[in-house]
Amino acid sequence: MPKTKNLISIGLVFLLIVSSTLLTFPRLTAASGITVSLNGEPLTFDQGVIIKDGRALVPMRKIFEALDATVHYDSETKVVIAERNDLLIELPIGSKHVKVNDRDIEIDVASQVVNGRTLVPLRFISESLGADVHYDSQARHIFIMTVAIEPSFFYMDTSANISEHIDYEQFEAQFSNTHTDQELVGMYLIEDLIGHKNYVETHQTTSLELDGELYDFYMITFSELDNNKATGEFAIEVYDIDTGETVDEIYGQMSDIAFDQNLKFTIPEALEIAGQGGANSEPSDEPAEEAEPEKTYSDEDWITSYDSFITDETFRETLLHPTEPILYTLDDNGLVVIDLTDQSVEHVTLPLPAERMDLYDDKLYITMLTGEHSPYRWEEDQSGEIAVVNINTLNLSKRFEIDIDPYGVVADENYLYVQSGSGQWTDIQSLDKDTGALIDSTMIRERSINVMHPDMNRIYTMTTDSSPKEYKSYHIKDGQFTDETRWPYHGGYTLANYYDISSDGKYIFNGSGGVFHATQNSDTDMTHVTSLSTTFTSIAFGLEQNKFFTAKDQTVTVYDYSTFTKENELTLNGDIRHLFYQDQTLYVVTYETPSGSNLPKFVVHELEL
Structure with a gap:
């Protein structure tokens, strides 16, 4: 066909x-001099590219405007000033000392005036504005990529x-x-x-x-x-x-x-x-039909009973207590605790915006932010706090300051492991749980997603801002980063920005549907096992029933854990945000507009299996 x-x-x-441009890159061979392209499209300059000290210099206005930055030249101070969103670049003519958002940086070659044109270093400008740069020495061509x-x-x-x-x-x-x-x-x-x-x-x-x-x-x-x-x-x-x-x-x-x-x-x-007139149809002026009665789902042969309740709370980062039916979630004011047995709710106000948390024993460790995550928020500008909440008393028992911008936290018996959400190549730190004292640190990419292995001897991490995305495992002992295993593939498998590890510690399940081994052997760790038939944005493991569950959009999919084959499927009324399993009960948190209301709410569904 x-x-x-x-x-x-x-x-x-x-x-x-x-897509077609990048997947079939032309090898542009210059008849003379060096040529430049942006996302596969040629960039032409009224002043040709010149090379000084091994660096390419190009006319400032063309390169800045091509990268969606505004630029002007202060003739009194002889400084080129470029801006885009919250990024400010200042390049004095003839100086290697420049500023990026008030951060002093020394570059390899200074901006200069040639034939009446102000030329700026191409690689520095492009990378400062977030683009990737690659030079093909054989073709004498510079590729600039913004995607x-x-x-x-x-x-x-x-x-x-x-x-x-x-x-x-x-x-x-x-x-x-x-x-x-x-x-x-x-x-x-x-x-x-x-x-x-x-x-x-x-x-x-x-x-x-x-x-x-x-x-x-x-x-x-x-x-x-x-x-x-x-x-x-x-x-x-x-x-x-x-x-x-x-x-x-x-x-x-x-x-x-x-x-x-x-x-x-x-x-x-x-x-x-x-x-039904959904796809391919023009918008209708007819009033919307009344909402259908809410489903009960109890007629599904794999569900023994069903219940649900509507809540006014907001669910962002959410955890389920490991042994009790209690949900912990974060909202704009702090921590929210919801007892699923009686639907009672308690609040713990936190002094700073809370983003992520981990539960170990009877303590919740919560990251609190002092600023926004940014690739240009360097180490000397970073700070944050960790809040410790006792889940028995729901008291804020302590808080301590840290010198990185916290993006995520995982805990073991004695230590916290916190990674930064800013500064591009940055740190993951191990901290004393009681004092917040720094024990050890190692390099990690900003905004990586970390998951502690159930054996508590290694942390898996996945990049989110690089292409291709990659996993890595850090081996830990007594708060020290003792070894690491790198992702055995580079671009071989598509990874989504969500993953979790099965409760028995055998497999890594990625939201793309990819399943990978989780082992202590560097030869087999993170190697591909299979791919599920569906992608997902949440996963829960019910291994006592030899099942696991994935969710995407409005659909819950049930899999056999022995064969990874799909057993059942259930479509709910709302968009599924979280999925949890405990004691043969599946808890599904959806965001939907309940029957008889025009306002969307979070709904907690309880499916006994």
């Missing part, structure tokens, strides 16, 4: 162009629940030859390095039988990722399997469907919505 139509009309122009693309390709056999990574050549070769129960998925995670936004574009194809007829389907989605939640658009083309002719085109919003990598579930839902 052809599958060659360009589904640009739903708004995919930006990512389709950028980073992480591609991955899968072959899926949905009948056997098999997912296999393939390369682009295999993906392209098989794209027109999928059959029923087979699916090809191409996924591009795209990071806007300057705007600090993330996008995902997917291309999927399969064959499905509808109303007794077999058709080929090609689906493209384009979404912006915000806290791992995709909001965007989709397009589906339907082909006659014999002639290859297009028989239908469907367009809609990602929010209309419970998107699943398995098109066997997604496409029928999209077709049903199109038939």
Whole structure:
């Protein structure tokens, strides 16, 4: 089948162009001198690139404006001043000493005036503004990138629940030859390095039988990722399997469907919505229908009983007590404690904005912020605090200052491990739990996500602001970082900004659906095991029942832990924010508009299994 139509009309122009440009980079060979491109598009200058002391200098206005910065030249002080958002760069002409947000930096080569043009160092300017720079010495070409693309390709056999990574050549070769129960998925995670936004574009194809007829389907989605939640658009083309002719085109919003990598579930839902006037339809002036009565879900054969309650609380970072049905969550004022047995609520006001926490024994350790996370908030400008709350008395028992900008915290018997959310390459520190005294530190990327292994002898971490994202494990003993194991792949597997470790400590489950070993052996640690048939934004483990549960959008998926095969699926009324398991009960926190109300609320669902 052809599958060659360009589904640009739903708004995919930006990512389709950028994706194709970056994945098939032209090797631009200069006839003379050095050439420059920005995201694959040539940059031309009225004054050619010059090289001084091994550094490329280019006209200031062109490079700053290409990177969305405003620039002016103070003729009295002879200083170039560039601004973008909260970033300020000052470059005195003829000096190697510059300022970035009042931070003094010495660069390799000074700005200078050549032929009446003010030239500035290209690499320093580009990287200060968040771009990546690469020089191809053979082609004499400088690549400036303000986006980073992480591609991955899968072959899926949905009948056997098999997912296999393939390369682009295999993906392209098989794209027109999928059959029923087979699916090809191409996924591009795209990071806007300057705007600090993330996008995902997917291309999927399969064959499905509808109303007794077999058709080929090609689906493209384009979404912006915000806290791992995709909001965007989709397009589906339907082909006659014999002639290859297009028989239908469907367009809609990602929010209309419970998107699943398995098109066997997604496409029928999209077709049903199109038939109801959802996708492909014009907005209606008719009043909205009354909300349906809330579901009870007790008719599901794998659920023995169901209950739910609506709460006025806000759920952000949320933990479940390891042995009791008590939820701890953070809001704008501090800590909220919700007893799930009687739905009672207690509050603990904290002196500073709280972001993340970890529970060990009877203490909650909560990070508190003194400023915003920023790549340009350097070590000397960083600070923060740790609050310690006794969960038995709900008293703020102590607080201590730390000299990094805390992004996350995990705890063991005697120590806290806190990593920074600012300063690009920064520190993870081990601290004495009682005094906050620094015990040890090692390098880590800002805003990495850390998870303590159940054995309490190593911490897993995953980068969030790099492309490709990567795992690493830090081995710890008595508060010291004794060793580390690096991610064995580089761009081989797509990683989402969410993961957790199974309660038995055997596996790392990533929100992309990827499952990896968690071992103490550096040869096998973090190696790929398999890929689930669905992506997810939350996961819970019920190993006493040999099950685990994932959630995405409004859908809970139940898996057999022995085989990683999907057993059941449940769709709730609201967007699922958190998932917990305890004593054969699944707790699901959703954000939804309850029946009879126009205001969205958080709802806690209790499913006894």
